Structure formats: C-alpha cells, structure tokens
Amino acid sequence: MLLRVIISPNNITKLRLQDLPHSVQSLKEILQDQLKLKEGFILQYEDPEFGNQLCNLTDISEIPPEKTTLRVLYEASPDPDEADLSLSSLDTASLPSSSNSPRTSVGPSPGRRSSLWPSPFPVPNFSYDVELRLQKGNDVYKDRGTLLNITRDIKSEVLDKIAQAVFEVTAYPDRSEIDSVAMALVNKHPCLREPGSGNGWNGWRMSIAFKIGNYRQKLRNAGCEEVKVNERRGSHEEGWPGLKKAKRAEVNFLPDHPAGQSEDTLEKDREALTVEMEKRNPDMTFINAAMDRTFSLRRKEIIDQEPHVDLVKHRWPALFMEYQVNCEFQRITMVALQRTFLKALETHTPKLLKMYRTRTAHFGEEMQTLLDSLDKETSDISEHRRTVALRGLPLFVRDYGAERILRTCLNTDPEEAYTKDVRMAVLTVVEDDGGAGASASPHIEDFAIVLEENVVIHNIRNFPNAFALFFGLLYALNFQYPKELKYTCEVIQKVFLSLGDDCSARVQSFKNKLLR
Known part of the structure; x- marks a missing residue:
C-alpha cells in the first residue's frame, strides 16, 4: 500500500505500508509514529468517485486500493507552516475560491464537529x-x-x-x-x-x-x-414546537458560523453562489467551496425558519445537485451517503432476497410480483437484484402505504398530474408504450424526487441512487421520516448507514434476522 501524505504545503511525503491497517485510528497511530505527527488531526483522502476531491476518512474501507493521497488536517495547527490546514471544512477544505468570491479563506468554526459518538467514550485529561x-x-x-x-x-x-x-x-x-x-x-x-x-x-x-x-x-x-434555538421565549407561549436537536445521529445539526464570519458576510457568499449557479457552465470548484463555507447559514435557515422547499431551492439551488446532496449529508453526519448506502445494499442483497423468498406468502401479491420480475430479468441482473431488495424492504418491515411515496408515472403525464398534493415521493418514470403486450416490462426512462409538489432532482441513473438521494434530502432539509416509510428509513439509517444504535422493536427484529 503506497500513501502520499500531505502534512503541509511544504511537507509532502511518500509512505509505503505492507498492509492496510484495520481501522482509521490504527492508521493515525502509524502516521504519528512514522511521520512524527502530533495528536489532534483528522485524515482526508482523494475520492475517485468525486473527481479526486477530498473527503473525510471515516471508514478504512473507503481508501482506494494500492495507492492514494491522504491529507492531514489539524483542529489546532501545531506549527505556523500548517496554519492553512486548520480544520475549516469537511470534504472541500482545500478547494480554492474563484475570483468572484467575496473572501478567499474561512477560519475554523467552534461549532463544527468532525466525528461520530465514540465507543468507548474517551475520558478527557483533567488539571x-x-x-x-x-x-x-x-x-x-x-x-x-x-x-x-x-x-x-x-x-x-x-x-x-x-x-x-x-x-x-x-x-x-x-x-x-x-x-x-x-x-x-x-x-x-x-x-x-x-x-x-x-x-x-x-x-x-x-x-x-x-x-x-x-x-x-x-x-x-x-x-x-x-x-x-431552543430558548423558550416565555412560559405563556402556546404551541411551542419542542426541542430542535439532533435526533438521527446528526453530528453537525446546527453549527455556529465560522470564526470571524457573520450572517452578513456569509449572505454575500450565498449571493455569489446563486449568481454562479445561473451561468451555463458554473465553476464547480467555487460552488463546492462556497457551499461548504455557508453550511452554518444554510442550517440556521432550515432549522430555525423551516422554509418551504421552493424557497430553499430559490436561495440554495446548488443544494439540489446530486453531488451536493452527498456533501451536505456528510457535513451533517460525517458519513459518505451514496457510497456507504450502496455498499451496504450490495452486501445485504443476497440475504434480503433469501428472506423475502422464505416468507413470500406473508407479504401478498406485491412481493411475489417483485420476485417474479427478478426471475424474468435477463440484463443487468446485479442492479435489478439490488432494486428488488430495496423495493421489497418496505413490504418486509410492514411499512403500509409505501406506494404513496414510491410512485410510478408515465413520461407522457403532465407534471402537475404526479406532483399535485404530493409532499414527497420517489418517482419511477416509465415510457408510455400503449402498444406493448401486457407481459412486457415497461421501459424505465427516468427517476426523480418530488418534495412539496416540486421536482427537485431528476435524471437519476437508477432506483437505489434515487432512494439514497431522497434519504439525503430528508437530512439536508430536516424533514421527518414519512410515516409511510418510517421503518424503512430507520433501517437505512441504523442498519445500512450505522447512524445510531437504539432501534425500535420492529427494526431490531429485522436487524437480528438480517445479520443472523
């Protein structure tokens, strides 16, 4: 295993390891020992799935095989030469601002966290x-x-x-x-x-x-x-909504603004970001960096004001890009959404399908139809197996009414026909081929996500990716899980993404069967 380790702009070294360590912490200890690094840093790696842009390393399996580049980020820089590497962002910390950015750098935020709940909890040193x-x-x-x-x-x-x-x-x-x-x-x-x-x-x-x-x-x-945000404005106030706090293992639920920045300066960043998004060929480097800089402002608006989706889309159009949904989810939870979700789905698909077939009689005709479609499929079997495993999950955990969220429409339907009065949905758009036989499988043309009667993302390549993005938007917009998919979403969160351990009785029973 060959590593290129960036410690500072003037300190870049090459390190060869015989075997990849079994955990991120073990890798940190090796780097500390061999490169004489001080404690108090996180690691980022160049992710090939996102054009080699930097992402926080939270799982050792995320490191590409054979060789990769790692970057050391100190929460408090131990050396003046490393001041520019202080922890100020998650996966876009090193991205330069474009010339139309109001500022060129951002200081670290005291409220921006960089880790999930540790186990065991590290007891701090006292005086x-x-x-x-x-x-x-x-x-x-x-x-x-x-x-x-x-x-x-x-x-x-x-x-x-x-x-x-x-x-x-x-x-x-x-x-x-x-x-x-x-x-x-x-x-x-x-x-x-x-x-x-x-x-x-x-x-x-x-x-x-x-x-x-x-x-x-x-x-x-x-x-x-x-x-x-949870300060009561008076005991006489009626309809107080209760605590606004992380309830789904969010690491950065409502962070403070970066040091030295205010709502006014971050608003200028937001305006520049909106202008950039209106261009035919926007500067993605600038967009990624600006979205990361303005994370605290965006979360304050979404958590405190609870705006409608159309207003969020107007003020933060970049948030509804597929890449930025992944980035926002990682800023909030420190977990890479699509990679972790798809890897878990791939791992659990064989057992899920076996569980479905074993108990088909308990779930009615819809589950049998799903499994029959899998038996008839002759092309792209692997993707179809994952799709069937995911579509069968609401049936298996008894999420009644999931069809109101996981919808199908024709490509000839007018938009208002499948968005009117729809609060949220994952749409499968199929070709309207009236001449096809009843037994022919419909040709899928697109997948899309609808939130509050708005098509917010479309042209998604397959159903598992569409569902992952839908789940990511629930976090990005602080939506509650829809009651029609309550247990399915809990399975995705706590079993697939390992965010939180305290499962409901139904999900714990499912987890025991899946991991048996």
Whole structure:
C-alpha cells in the first residue's frame, strides 16, 4: 500500500505500508509514529468517485486500493507552516475560491464537529493536580480496594471537563450515551466507583446529565446557535414546537458560523453562489467551496425558519445537485451517503432476497410480483437484484402505504398530474408504450424526487441512487421520516448507514434476522 501524505504545503511525503491497517485510528497511530505527527488531526483522502476531491476518512474501507493521497488536517495547527490546514471544512477544505468570491479563506468554526459518538467514550485529561490525585487514588484502590474521598473541587473539575468533551460530539446526548460516559469514567478511574451503586456509576450518570444541562445554559447565554434555538421565549407561549436537536445521529445539526464570519458576510457568499449557479457552465470548484463555507447559514435557515422547499431551492439551488446532496449529508453526519448506502445494499442483497423468498406468502401479491420480475430479468441482473431488495424492504418491515411515496408515472403525464398534493415521493418514470403486450416490462426512462409538489432532482441513473438521494434530502432539509416509510428509513439509517444504535422493536427484529 503506497500513501502520499500531505502534512503541509511544504511537507509532502511518500509512505509505503505492507498492509492496510484495520481501522482509521490504527492508521493515525502509524502516521504519528512514522511521520512524527502530533495528536489532534483528522485524515482526508482523494475520492475517485468525486473527481479526486477530498473527503473525510471515516471508514478504512473507503481508501482506494494500492495507492492514494491522504491529507492531514489539524483542529489546532501545531506549527505556523500548517496554519492553512486548520480544520475549516469537511470534504472541500482545500478547494480554492474563484475570483468572484467575496473572501478567499474561512477560519475554523467552534461549532463544527468532525466525528461520530465514540465507543468507548474517551475520558478527557483533567488539571494536573486532579490527575495526580486520581492516579494515586487508583493505585490505592488497586492495592487495598479503598475508594477515593471525592472532594468538591475534584468533582467540579471532572464534571466541567466531561461536559465540554461531550459537547464536542453532541449537544444533547441521550440516556445510553450518558451511560457510556459515566461507565468510561469509572473504568478509567476505578477509585471513583460508588459503593452504593450496583454498577458503580449511577450517581455519576445523574451528575453528568445535570452538568451537561447547566453547560448548555452557559453556552446559550454565550450565543451558541445549537442550544440558543431552543430558548423558550416565555412560559405563556402556546404551541411551542419542542426541542430542535439532533435526533438521527446528526453530528453537525446546527453549527455556529465560522470564526470571524457573520450572517452578513456569509449572505454575500450565498449571493455569489446563486449568481454562479445561473451561468451555463458554473465553476464547480467555487460552488463546492462556497457551499461548504455557508453550511452554518444554510442550517440556521432550515432549522430555525423551516422554509418551504421552493424557497430553499430559490436561495440554495446548488443544494439540489446530486453531488451536493452527498456533501451536505456528510457535513451533517460525517458519513459518505451514496457510497456507504450502496455498499451496504450490495452486501445485504443476497440475504434480503433469501428472506423475502422464505416468507413470500406473508407479504401478498406485491412481493411475489417483485420476485417474479427478478426471475424474468435477463440484463443487468446485479442492479435489478439490488432494486428488488430495496423495493421489497418496505413490504418486509410492514411499512403500509409505501406506494404513496414510491410512485410510478408515465413520461407522457403532465407534471402537475404526479406532483399535485404530493409532499414527497420517489418517482419511477416509465415510457408510455400503449402498444406493448401486457407481459412486457415497461421501459424505465427516468427517476426523480418530488418534495412539496416540486421536482427537485431528476435524471437519476437508477432506483437505489434515487432512494439514497431522497434519504439525503430528508437530512439536508430536516424533514421527518414519512410515516409511510418510517421503518424503512430507520433501517437505512441504523442498519445500512450505522447512524445510531437504539432501534425500535420492529427494526431490531429485522436487524437480528438480517445479520443472523
């Protein structure tokens, strides 16, 4: 395995590895050891599927075989020569701005996160005196089994640092995530165990949850958008919509603006972006970089104002490009949408089809028709198998009414016929061939996505890609999962994309069958 590693503009080296490490963390450790790198960096790689543009490396399997180029990005640059590589974007950090950009650089955003919830949770280092007392307390506990006398200053320091560490990953951790933090704390420092608690950390869990709530209030007072958006405007207000927070494993749900930037400066970027999109041959390099720079402004509009799709499309036309749907999803979740989804679909298709055939009688005529179409197919078998596996998923998880979302129309139908009163749909457009026999398979001309009576994307190459883009737009526009595809979308999120672990009973049962 040959790697070209870009550490800084003046420090680019070649590194040959005998075998590819089993994880991204292992690769980081190898680079730290062999290239003498400091901690606190992420890796990006040149993705051949997107014209060798940079994407964050979150899964070791994403690295192309034989050779690739990696770029080291520091969250806080340890060297002045590396200042231009500070973490300011996800997959377009190094893209230059075109000449019509209002600015040429953007500073790092304090609210822009770069990782999913870690397992196990890495307990932060505390102040020197507290670390010293914990170390000695651990030694005494190991020798004598005596627990540390936890003073107020120790507990305050521990809770403060943990609240900050948790917020670096999520502003609103759920019960299981807080449990994992408390468990990791006691595992690392067993002298902090609580003798009156069955597992040794129940009290810490409650203290951490309370401290995180206090920390959110501090950040709200400081103007942090992610928590400020949930500030009640008065207890008398009726119809308060509840918390606006990440509920589907979003890493960057509502980030703050980049350092040194304001809504006014980012609005100028948005205007320049809109002008560029009106050109016959827009500068894609500029569009990609501008979309990344304006991510925080776009999310604030979508989360806080909840605009209609036609307004979003007017203000952010680039958001409905296929490539930018993938980029936006990765900015929000740190997961490469289409690549991860299609790879998971390819992996699970054989087992899915086997499960469908085993229980065909339980799902009626529609499932049998799907499987019959697969048996009759003679061309592009692999793609058709994936399509049947995906189309059969709503039937298998009993998403009643999925046909209202997964629709078919004729290419001769007027647009208003298949968009009127349609909130969301994935359209399969087939050729209107009235002379064909009843047994002939219709020729598919196009796939398209409809949101709030607008065809937002069309000319999609196949059904799996169309469904992936539809799923990505649900995240990009902060739409709830449609009730007709509630469990299907949960399967895509938690089983195919591994975003979140707490499955509903129905999806957990499906997952057990699939992975058995």
